[in-house]
Amino acid sequence: MNTQTEVKVEYTNLVEMQEDSCRKYAQNSLYGTKKNGTFEWITYQEFAEKVDQFRGGLASLGVGKDDKVAIISKNTVPWAVSSYATFGLEAQFVPMYETQLTKDWEYICEDSGTKILLAANPEIYEKVKEFPKKLEKLEAVILLEGNADEQTLTYDTLLKKGQEQATPSRKPDYESEMGMLYTSGTTGKPKGVLLTHHNALFIVSSATQAFQLSHQDRSLSFLPWAHSFGQLAEVHMLIKSGCSAGLVEDVTELVDDMALVKPTIFYAVPRVYNRIFDRLNGQIQEKPQIIQNLFRAGLKHAKREREGEALGFLDSLTLTLARKIIFKKILARFGGRMRIAVSGASALSAEVAEFVNDLGISVMEAYGLSENFAALTGNLPGARKFGSVGRPLPGVRIEIDSSVEGSKEEDGEVVAYGENIMKGYHNLPDQTRSTLNESHGLRTGDLGHLDEDGFLFITGRIKEQYxxxxxxxxxxxxxxxxxxxxxxxxxxxxxxxxxxxxxxxxxxxxxxxxxxxxxxxxxxxxxxxxxxxxxxxxxxxxxxxxxxxxxxxxxxxxxxxxxxxxxxxxxxxxxxxxxxxxxxxxxxxxxxxxxxx
The missing domain is CATH 3.30.300.30 (ANL, C-terminal domain)
Incomplete structure (x- = not known):
């Protein structure tokens, strides 16, 4: 399946992209952090100033071309600042999860050759502060937030150093590495996926073009940026498009935060949509029978309307009443402005997708791996098929290797081609050769098939089938x-x-x-x-x-x-x-x- 749309990449590195966006959208809000029940926002201009300052701070520690700066943190403003400050020194960024084990952090720091490690808070800092004594290349651990003694290097200290000793940004080459994303290691140790500025800029351009993002869009960020999906959507795509995002501090307050942030676009994994499906159905069952009947009838007629069927007067009236009396209240709990809900990282049930969609939020399921920087295909405005993961994004080609046998006759291994395919695995040449074919096609390890309209259906993992x-x-x-x-x-x-x-x-x-x-x-x-x-x-x-x-x-x-x-x-x-x-x-x-x- 070939896509015909050309992808226009405007920049040669992420540094140029960030600096251009911060000029164009200087006074626009970028990230919001919740404090005392309200969100306080940093503008693009203020973000650029912090990037410049932290870049100077990292430079004072000797960070330069191809050095590795790793971070253990959830989504915060310092996370995003640190990433672009690192890129501006032609260095590489290596994110990790707060939920990983200490031994995993140590392994990734050692395997990647990390020079500087950023720790989110005092609790994590205490677990990693002795790493430099054990790891040859690790020179310093920086505390990002929280109280510290005079001996501890902190984010604020480095901001101050950078303010005093300005360091102009350097512009990485198009093909230079922007960092590594470590796979989660379901069958062994995590593998470092080597991604270039070219990989990142291509998929950022392709996906923003496909999903029609604008500077008026706002999201609510809770997917970890150490994962390719969260990082692509709510760091790089967001900054290129001039969008904004509220940062979720506590996932149990997600619905409350929606009412405060009022997102227009929402990125989540199927588990979140499944919970919405379960909770709403459970709550409706507690309502009077007349409300239950109206809710079910409304969903039924919304589906008929979506599928192009002309509704009669009574059915149309029922749908209008359901939307005004029930659906509108549900949508208000999600902020009242949401136009798109994007699902990725694993399979979303067609039943759940249709349910959320017919309430009034367009659900777009997408598909990709860390090895291609998150995105290969997507259901897009005007081109959706529930149960599928959509058509290839602009500039991406999908083929099915039918020599790999699956549980369905039409299935084979999904092989992907595009400029977003990784450079390879860090220090793992054999695994790189087995994953990338001679034409640099990515053997995804997923089973699937393309239908007659070019929509991709994923049916499982090769290594999981038996x-x-x-x-x-x-x-x-x-x-x-x-x-x-x-x-x-x-x-x-x-x-x-x-x-x-x-x-x-x-x-x-x-x-x-x-x-x-x-x-x-x-x-x-x-x-x-x-x-x-x-x-x-x-x-x-x-x-x-x-x-x-x-x-x-x-x-x-x-x-x-x-x-x-x-x-x-x-x-x-x-x-x-x-x-x-x-x-x-x-x-x-x-x-x-x-x-x-």
Whole structure:
């Protein structure tokens, strides 16, 4: 599938892009930080001044061409300032997650050859302050925010140094490396994805052109910028377009923050949209029957209208009433201005996408990997197909390698071509050669197919699919995602390698389970409740109702219920919230074996 639209790249490096935007949008708001219940905004001009100052501060520490500056922090103004200050010294930026383990931070610092490490707060600083004694190339650790003694180098100290000793920005070459994004390591140690200024500028230009962003757009930022999706959308694309973003301090206050920030565009992962779907459906069920009926009828007629069907007078009136009485109030909770909701990083259920869309927010599912700087395809205004991840973005080409066998006849490995494809993996030549073909095409490791209109459908990961005893391939991810739409199911992992049938480990949503138990007058501890026949029967019904669109051999024959959520803290999830299958399989080996007894 070739895209015909030409991508116009206006700059030769990210430094030029940032400096140009800060001149054009000098008095516009850029980032907002919540303080005492309100958001305080920094302008593009103020941001540029801080970038200049921090660049001087880093230069005073000897940071120069190709040096590595790493950061452990959530999304903050100092994060964005530090990244562009680093680029302006022709150095490379290496972001990490606050949720990673200390050993992962140490490994990434050592593997990347980090010279300067930025720590978000005193708690993280205490964990990493001794790193320079262990790592040959690491020279200093900087505390970004929080109280410090006189011996500690801080963000504010470096800003002051840069103010006193101005350092003009240097302009990196188009093909020079802008930094590394470390993959989350579901099957081993994290790999450093080498990305160039060319990679970044190409996909920034392609995606801003495709999604039609303008300086009037505003987002609410909570996706970590250490991840390619968050960084592309809410750092580089945002700055190029003159947009603004409120920075979420506490994700539990996300809905409250929406009302304050009033975003026009929202970037999130499917888990967030699934929660919105669950919560809204749950809340509607508590309303009077007349409201429930109007809500369901409104969604039904909104879908018909979207699909081009002409509505009769009564159906049109019902839709108008639903929008004015119910949908408008729901949209007001999201700020009342949201025009686009972009989903990425994993598969979004078509049912959830249609639900949110028909409430009045255009849902655009996109697809990409760290190895191509986040974006390859997208559902765009005027060109959407629910269940797909859209068509290739401008300048991107997608091919399907049918020599790779999948669970569906039309599937093969998705291979991507474009100027956003990474330079390679840092210090891993063999893995680079196995991932990039002779034409610099990226072997994504994803199974999928293109339909007759050029829309891409992703059906699973090659490394996750397995063969049953009967020789049939099973890609577990689609059913796992569908099961998580049940309010009773928090997480799920399906297994069946060389077995007669599939089984599943299911992490129950204990809040919903306890509500159900109260209604049925069932008692016991969490573990005891999950063993009760009435509870298991309810889960069996949930599994069956969410498996109707899957073939018999893809479905689950038996399951085990768990009460402890998988998380980064217990080592079951990566920092990007992906399931570590091998870790879970090992920990619950006996549980899995018992399901075949």
């Amino acid at each position: 063969k049953l005893e009967n020789g049939k391939f099973v890609a577990p991810a689609p059913l796992e995602e569908e099961l998580k739409l049940s309010p009773f199911i928090n997480q799920a992992m399906i297994y069946g390698l060389n077995r007669e049938y599939n089984v599943a480990l299911i992490v129950a949503d204990m809040e919903i389970v306890k509500q159900f138990a109260d209604e049925k007058r069932l008692t016991g501890s969490d573990v005891e409740l999950l063993q009760l026949p009435e509870i298991r029967e309810q889960f069996k019904k949930q599994i069956e109702s969410h498996s109707t669109s899957f073939k018999n051999f893809e479905r689950i024959e038996n399951f085990n219920l768990l009460d402890e959520e998988w998380s980064t803290d217990n080592g079951m999830l990566t920092p990007t919230m992906k399931v570590k299958r091998s870790v879970i399989e090992e920990k619950f080996k006996e549980n899995i074996v018992s399901l075949y007894s």
